Amino acid sequence: MDERTLAIALRGQPLGALKFFESAGSTNQIAAQWADEGAPDSSIVIADEQTAGRGRMSRQWFTPKGAALAFSLVLRPKATIVKNLAQEIAHTTALGALAVCCTLRENYNLVAEIKWPNDVLLERRKTAGVLVETYWEGDRPSAVIMGIGVNVTPASIPSASLLNYPATAVEIHTGYSIKREEFLSAILSSLFSWREQLGTARFLQTWDEMLAFRDEWVHVHLEDGASLEGRITGLAPDGSLRLLDNLGDSRALLSGEVHLRPVDNPQE
Numbered sequence: 001m002d003e004r005t006l007a008i009a010l011r012g013q014p015l016g017a018l019k020f021f022e023s024a025g026s027t028n029q030i031a032a033q034w035a036d037e038g039a040p041d042s043s044i045v046i047a048d049e050q051t052a053g054r055g056r057m058s059r060q061w062f063t064p065k066g067a068a069l070a071f072s073l074v075l076r077p078k079a080t081i082v083k084n085l086a087q088e089i090a091h092t093t094a095l096g097a098l099a100v101c102c103t104l105r106e107n108y109n110l111v112a113e114i115k116w117p118n119d120v121l122l123e124r125r126k127t128a129g130v131l132v133e134t135y136w137e138g139d140r141p142s143a144v145i146m147g148i149g150v151n152v153t154p155a156s157i158p159s160a161s162l163l164n165y166p167a168t169a170v171e172i173h174t175g176y177s178i179k180r181e182e183f184l185s186a187i188l189s190s191l192f193s194w195r196e197q198l199g200t201a202r203f204l205q206t207w208d209e210m211l212a213f214r215d216e217w218v219h220v221h222l223e224d225g226a227s228l229e230g231r232i233t234g235l236a237p238d239g240s241l242r243l244l245d246n247l248g249d250s251r252a253l254l255s256g257e258v259h260l261r262p263v264d265n266p267q268e
């Protein structure tokens, strides 16, 4: 991967501007700084390797050289007033996951699924993650940075000791090698198309159809440290995850982290 081949592969994309790094700390970090310096909407930062890639809640994201996609988009919020920040972040995170999922399905014929809220799975293993970070100017969101990491070759899979969930890479499932520039271009086409449909019934329905673990019993860690268990029944209209607990009560969660539990023994 180099700047020239990327520029050619991404020629048709409605990007604001492009920065490529053979090696970078975190593309989200660089994109945030660039946004602060005035990067236009839909600018992209791409790195062939990240040395300080990050996940949610200060976790690490592993991106070794030549094996993955790691990129961040600077998105300028279209509305100046955010009505519900948690909902906005959930939908933008879903936009990234949906774009990767749809590309894997439509371009590579793989049954990709979304592990709510921010992971893309192939055969129940994580192959991509999305990290959305919002930056403010006073009480107005000035930029949303959407970072996406996708494992492409088997070399992109971290060692088991780094993982809190099983991981995989796209080429393990295609059985043939993938041109990363073309893959990235397809993801961006999907992402910009879905961006126009954010919040529509079609967006929500497609997201809902791609949910992993539907009807399975899961454990969810909430961001405030609490947790709860239930059976996934789908998405609520605001994009939160609906769970039915063992007392038959329905709960809708707008953020958190899903851990799968054995279906046949929910109390385990």
Ligand code: BT5
Residues within 6 Å of the ligand: 025, 026, 027, 028, 029, 050, 052, 053, 054, 055, 056, 057, 059, 060, 061, 062, 063, 069, 070, 071, 072, 118, 119, 126, 127, 128, 129, 130, 131, 146, 147, 148, 149, 150, 151, 156, 157, 158, 162, 163, 164, 165, 166, 167, 168
């Ligand atoms: C995520 O966080 O899944 C969000 C990942 C976002 C990465 C992109 S790459 C481009 C941009 N620049 C950045 O610095 N970040 C974004 P989370 O759900 O918190 O998952 C993090 C956890 O996934 C880690 O604690 C590991 O257990 C695991 N992990 C780390 N690297 C992985 C990999 N390459 N594949 C699968 N799992 C991984």
